[in-house]
Amino acid sequence: MQQPRTLPTLFQSSLPSHSVHSGEGLEPYRLDGLIPEVALSPKDEEQVASILSICHAEGLAVVPWGGGTRMGLGNAPARYDVALLLTGLNRVLEYQPEDLTTTVQAGLTLATLDAELRKEGQFLPLDPVGYDRTTLGGVQASAASGPLRHRYGTARDQTIGIRVVHADGTITKAGGKVVKNVTGYDMNKLYIGSLGTLGIIVEASLKVMPLPASEGALLAFFPSIETAGEAALGVMGTSLDTAFLSLVAGEAVHELPGGRSVDGAAALAVGAFGQAAPIARVLRDATAICNRNGAAEVATVSSNEVTNLRRVLAEAPRGGSTTLMARLGVRPESVAGLIQSMAELSNKYSFNFGAVAHISHGIVHSGWTGKEGLMEAQRQATFIEEARDVARAEGGYLVLESAPPGVRALVDSWGDARGGQALMSNLKQQFDPTGVLNPGRFVGGI
Amino acid sequence: MTQKERMLTASDFMGAEAPSEDDLYKCVHCGLCLNVCPTYLETGLETESPRGRIYLMRAVNEGRVKITEAVNSHWSLCLECRACEVACPSGVPYGHMMELTRTQALRRQPGSFSTRLFRWITFRQLLPHQGRLVLLARLARIYQRSGLKSLVSRSKALRLLPGNVDMLHDNQPTIPAEIFGPSSAVYPALGERKGRVALLSGCIMPLIYTDAMNATVRVLQHNGYDVVVPMGQGCCGALNAHAGVRDEARAMAKRNIDAFLAYEPDAIIVNSAGCGSTMKEYTLLIEEGSPYAEKAERFVALVKDVNEFLVTLPFQEGLGEIKARVTYQDPCHLAHAQRITKAPRELLKTIPGVELVEMEEASVCCGAAGSYSVTQQAFSQRLMKRKTAHLAEAGADVVATANPGCLIQLQTALNNADLPGRVCHVVELLDESYRAGVSSE
Amino acid sequence: MKNSSDLVKQLKAIVGDEYVVHLPEDLLVFERDGSPENEVPRLVVLPDTTAQVSQVMRLAYENGIPVVPRGAGTGLSGGAVPQSVSILMPLSRMRRVLDVDVTNRTAVVEPGVVNLDLSHYTEKYGLHYVPDPSSQKACTIGGNVGENAGGPHCLAYGVTTNHVLGLELVLADGTIVEVGGDVRDAPGYDLTGTVVGSEGTLAVATKITVRLMPLPEAVKTFLAVYDDMDTACSAVTMLIGKGLVPAALEMLDNLTIQAVEPYVHAGYPLDAGAVLLVELDGMDETVKVESDLVGNLLAESGAREVRRAETEEERQLLWAGRKGAFGAFGRIAPNYYLLDGVVPRTRLLEALRYATDLCAERGLGLANVFHAGDGNLHPIILFDERQPGKLELAMRAGGDILKKCVELGGVLSGEHGVGLEKLAYMPLMFTPEDMKAMLKVREAFGNDGLLNPDKVFPKEGEVAEYIPQSAAVLNAGTGSYI
Known part of the structure; x- marks a missing residue:
């Protein structure tokens, strides 16, 4: 055990005192029952670098924090000495609208960045849960995504360059600031989704898009998950240019606009961006497909409500009282079946279940709540293991994104890496041999 | 003497009948020819590709290698189908270069006695003398009709001979009674x-x-x-x-x-x-x-x-109905050397009742390639097998083409695989349709 | 090290006699890919299955022999050029499409499948594989994965890495590993994304899971003819600035037109300063709306003529000129040096002017044919090596142009890769620390200098210094560069 008062003093020479937090103020940075000895809020990458070089030299374990919106992802840290708060790195460094690119610091929130871009009629098509608070770096580290991944992909597709501070404080960059680049290894891909275990993202260059002329969407409600799934695959099997295609099931249906009053097991949200004529065509054809598949009701979402709908689709499975959250992945055609199985399993456990799936990518965001007596940790852990087996049987996986500490202690957040665990461990060994960065939190104990 | 001159004097290419340096260096090694070359498609070997063969020509020209047996074998395996010429953006006259290269290779790699004998008989004693070919054909017809041919086939005696003589024997085309020829008519x-x-x-x-x-x-x-x-x-x-x-x-x-x-x-x-x-x-x-x-x-x-x-022309379209599913095999020297691919299809499409279906790799050589089916039997067979698969898939009643070598090879392919259907020249089908039209009027 | 005849025997036992190349005159044929660099390999081996790839690599690894993987050998940066000590391993025999999953819109292919063949194969399902390098008629998906290849239609739809979902890999020591797959975002590092574009230095991909996209309902292609390059460049900036992201936006300058027009007869006016190819695709309604918009914008952009391809045949013809451009330079100059720099789209004109002035000043020809929409330049320096000093001059000019690209906020390579060709320029973009981080990845994949060695990263000691020409090119023999 370190001596509580000496640790903060290590950083006094490299950070102003208001950037070093200790004592009482550390409670918000509690993770799985662990509280760090110091929380540091650097203002620029040099400060991040000097912090890490100190931690490296002193053998301290660092947990990076962005907006703190997805800290439930990953296992409990093996060690936790320093909370590294990155929201101070929040500047837009370069923005040339005509180039459709921007370079920003990683602690900038998506909402702030988006506001800047909208001034120029552009946007960043990343819309994961927690849009208001989540930072770009956090989205990248966790590879979070939302409904728009259907058309625009994820952070992996939008990021063209990255600056990283390594475990020993070295700063390196990869990629560039232009939209096309194959010079050197594509390190962006390695850092994105690595949960800060290889390096801390401090800056990123991004591709941005012109704002669509308008947005349109429809919501179709179905009597069963199966029929909604058929309709979704039906839309996916056409050449319709859809911006999002999300299958909603269980409790999440009630979060949808108009969803309260509908007695449906599932819904399908279909969105389109662009000029009026193509949007009309998408909605017309999608309506026909939904009707053919037995939709109980198809409602057109008014143009100015589409953004809100997208927000709901990102947030729905994680409503207020949700205790368990998970991301499941399967092939698109298995999505509806998986959700159905999840619903049945949840029923068996008397858990309330809601899900939103971005079906073309086979990503299912799920959330569960339950009555007090039914939610003991062991029961939840058993449930998760069972759910994970169901996903595996479909060739998929389950990643736990949020659960009470008691549950997290009983069940691994990630499950197995599907391939290349040895390579992943080698990478960690190369980049962070002494375990400075988020030790123990990643796949396979990395 | 500069290094280049020294290299040139060491070149195995001699005399005027060799690929010109201008042509050789037109190839920029881009590789666009690879995927249309039948021998490359079959082997995946750069040495059996147009780009590889040109590279060897250049290497010989520069004196980096001699015309060894191996070098010659790569040139010999070329079908001269000239599909590469169509694919080439630089306008490399590959077919012409290959002919000149073979002239050079003949001097350095004349081949075995039997190869030379075959070449002497075929290219010097038979092809230039139509009378001798006619005589041979008449003898062959007698042989075929006497029952001797089927006797020999059944005896399997020819299996004792090297190569695929037995197969060539069994697949020899039937010689008709009437022989066509020049006349004053x-x-x-x-x-x-x-x-x-x-x-x-x-x-x-x-x-x-x-x-x-x-x-x-x-x-x-x-x-x-x-x-x-x-x-x-x-x-x-x-x-x-x-x-x-x-x-x-x-x-x-x-x-x-x-x-x-x-x-x-x-x-x-x-x-x-x-x-x-x-x-x-x-x-x-x-x-x-x-x-x-x-x-x-x-x-x-x-x-x-x-x-x-x-x-x-404003040509006469097909007249009478021929109810058939027809597929068309592009003869290399029509599609690639003469760049004619649409005309035969256009003709076929005018025949009432004909359903023209495209088979996979219709423009890839069937392996006939003139005397190739004799000189490179094994590889010719490989290509025929490849073609057979596509023919089977197309499931046509009629395989139309426009070259005698292809006619023989495709018929053999169908026979060997017991596939239904007949092989004929595009013009035969058109003629049939004209006649059917006339008789029904 | 084993003697060669033993090695040949063992390799033949793995892949079959026909597929081990060991005669000196045969090996010579494998000394080059599509680039200027060349070196004759020790042996060439063509495996047919993953198991064979693994066995070949294990054998090589145990004997300390480097292996250089190769697709069709159409690469332009020397990524598949072997060393005299290496085994060159083309994957051209592994050309089977293993699976097409129509519902999930994915396909699993072997690395030797030719890019365009895949799209032809999936056409019957109404699907295609989007990245379309100019060499797509010959280049392989495996090679595309190695180089993270681009192509004209990558402007709207992304490059290879955006379309590859999973890989079966064979590591330097022969270990077989599967990463990624048709189930996305699986737990763990994005090893698929890390390997794509690593130029065959991390692993050999033996199976590739790709994403397929629906064939567009409608395609509309425009040819805008300009009197000069400046006007054409401003048109590009204007189109992008209007929020349009066409499927493709390609430019050809006058010299390129001179080279390709006699070959394709695409109808490019020989006296045009530049032509711009603009392609829109997607749903009928989208294309209809956007083509009216683009038609008007082009008309106002100072184009002296705007044509639309009315039929698929006309469209193919317009594209034939673009896709065959590089090969066609053989018709106007005996040698050329092709660059691949990228600049921000707003700096296109600046970069082009710099290149034009520089080449004019030094008595070199310069043609430009490039992906204008994403700022990916392809300056082509034309020269005749028989004129003394021209080769060196051309190489130096190339270096200077790349340097300028980096100064303008760009990069060395947009789609061709670093390979051997741009090794010396890497320090222009990356610090020694940047490169060390990348080399850690190579270490992690267990490449002890035995998998495509001496590529991408300059050797230590050479790292700090910018060398203004590619030494390998300068040392090359007659006709050994393009």
Whole structure:
């Protein structure tokens, strides 16, 4: 055990005192029952670098924090000495609208960045849960995504360059600031989704898009998950240019606009961006497909409500009282079946279940709540293991994104890496041999 | 002496009949030719690709390697289908370079006694002498009809001989009773007379594909042309040229130039793709400064493949119905050497009842490639097998093509695989349709 | 090290006699890919299955022999050029499409499948594989994965890495590993994304899971003819600035037109200063609306003529000129040096002017044919090596142009890769620390200098210094560069 008062003093020479937090103020940075000895809020990458070089030299374990919106992802840290708060790195460094690119610091929130871009009629098509608070770096580290991944992909597709501070404080960059680049290894891909275990993202260059002329969407409600799934695959099997295609099931249906009053097991949200004529065509054809598949009701979402709908689709499975959250992945055609199985399993456990799936990518965001007596940790852990087996049987996986500490202690957040665990461990060994960065939190104990 | 000159003096390429340096260095090694080359498609080996073969030519030219047996084997495996020429953005005249290269290779790698004997007989003693070919054909017909052929086949005696003699024997095309050939006759135009054309009789076509020859004559008549089959003509020399026996090919070219120009036809019609492509390139065969150079140019301007010729006319479309699923195999020397792919399909589509289906790799060589099926039997078989799979998939009643080598090879492919359907020349099908139309009127 | 005849025997036992190349005259044929660099390999081996790849690599690894993987050998940066000590391993025999999953819109292919063949194969399902390098008729998906290949249609739809979902890999020591797959975002590092574009230095991909996209309902292609390059460049900036992201936006300058027009007869006016190819695709309604918009914008952009391809045949013809451009330079100059720099789209004109002035000043020809929409330049320096000093001059000019690209905020390579060709320029973009981080990845994949060695990263000691020409090119023999 370190001596509580000496640790903060290590950083006094490299950070102003208001950037070093200790004592009482550390409670918000509690993770799985662990509280760090110091929380540091650097203002620029040099400060991040000097912090890490100190931690490296002193053998301290660092947990990076962005907006703190997805800290439930990953296992409990093996060690936790320093909370590294990155929201101070929040500047837009370069923005040339005509180039459709921007370079920003990683602690900038998506909402702030988006506001800047909208001034120029552009946007960043990343819309994961927690849009208001989540930072770009956090989205990248966790590879979070939302409904728009259907058309625009994820952070992996939008990021063209990255600056990283390594475990020993070295700063390196990869990629560039232009939209096309194959010079050197594509390190962006390695850092994105690595949960800060290889390096801390401090800056990123991004591709941005012109704002669509308008947005349109429809919501179709179905009597069963199966029929909604058929309709979704039906839309996916056409050449319709859809911006999002999300299958909603269980409790999440009630979060949808108009969803309260509908007695449906599932819904399908279909969105389109662009000029009026193509949007009309998408909605017309999608309506026909939904009707053919037995939709109980198809409602057109008014143009100015589409953004809100997208927000709901990102947030729905994680409503207020949700205790368990998970991301499941399967092939698109298995999505509806998986959700159905999840619903049945949840029923068996008397858990309330809601899900939103971005079906073309086979990503299912799920959330569960339950009555007090039914939610003991062991029961939840058993449930998760069972759910994970169901996903595996479909060739998929389950990643736990949020659960009470008691549950997290009983069940691994990630499950197995599907391939290349040895390579992943080698990478960690190369980049962070002494375990400075988020030790123990990643796949396979990395 | 500079290094380059030293290299040049060490080159195995000698004399004027070698690929020119200008041509050799037109290849920028981009590789766009790879995926259309049948031997590369089959092997995946750069050495069996056009780019690889050109690279070897360059290496020989620069004196980096000699024309060894291995080097020659890669050139020999080339079908000269010239699919690479179509794919080449730099305009490398590959076919011409390969012919010149083979002439060079013959000097350095003359081959075994039996190879040389085969070459001597085929290219010097048979092809230039149509009379001898006719005689052979008549003997073959007697052999086939006497029951001796089936006896030999059944005895399996030929399996004792090396190579695929037994297979070649069993698959020999049936020689018809009537043999086509040059004559002084004029086959008169039917209906309104538009002009006069001279038809190449050639070497193999008139012996085995009499029907196709007669059909060609009738189709041309039907389209308003007097047809002559000029006396004094002979084999076009294509096989000789491809094999590198350019002197003999040249003599044969000159003979044909004289024979055809004497008739002053409006066009010289060829129904055999290989012959047409060579005849369109007679100018490349004739030595510079030869009195034949000018005549060759006039000759070349007149040469037309029968498919090509017909579609430039307001041609008579198919008349009578032929209910059949038809697939078309592009003869290499029509599709690649002459760049004619649409004309035959256009003709076929006009026949009522014909459903034209495209098979996979329709423009990839079937493995016949002139004398290739004899000189490179094993590889020819490999390509035939590949073709057979595509034929089976297409499931056509009729396989149409426009070259004798392809006709033989495709029929053999169908026979060997017990696939239904027949193989015929595009013009035969058109002729059939004309006749069906006339008889139903 | 084993003697060669033993090695040949063992390799033949793995892949079959026909597929081990060991005669000196045969090996010579494998000394080059599509680039200027060349070196004759020790042996060439063509495996047919993953198991064979693994066995070959294990054998090589145990004997300390480097292996250089190769697709069709159409690469332009020397990524598949072997060393005299190496085994060159083309994957051209592994050309089977293993699976097409129509519902999930994915396909699993072997690395030797030719790019365009895949799209032809999936056409019957109404699907295609989007990245379309100019060499797509010959280049392989495996090679595309190695180089993270681009192509004209990558402007709207992304490059290879955006379309590859999973890989079966063979590591330097022969270990077989599967990463990624048709189930997305699986737990763990994005090893698929890390390997794509690593130029065959991390692993050999033996199976590739790709994403397929629906064939567009409608395609509209415009050819805008300009009197000069400046006007054409401003048109590009204007189109992008209007929020349009066409499927493709390609430019050809006058010299390129001179080279390709006699070959394709695409109808490019020989006296045009530049032509711009603009392609829109997607739903009928989208294309209709956008083509009216683009038609008007082009008309106002100072184009002296705007044509639309009315038929598929006309469209193919317009594209034939673009896709065959590089090969066609053989018709106007005996040698050329092709660059691949990228600049921000707003700096296109600046970069082009710099290159034009520089080449004019030094008596070199310069043609430009490039992906204008994403700022990916392809300056082509034309010269005749028989004129003394021209080769060196051309190489130096190339270096200077790349340097300028980096100064303008760009990068060395947009789609061709670093390979051997741009090794010396890497320090222009990356610090020694940047490169060390990348080399850690190579270490992690267990490449002890035995998998495509001496590529991408300059050797230590050479790292700090910018060398203004590629030494390998300068040392090359007659005709050994393009």
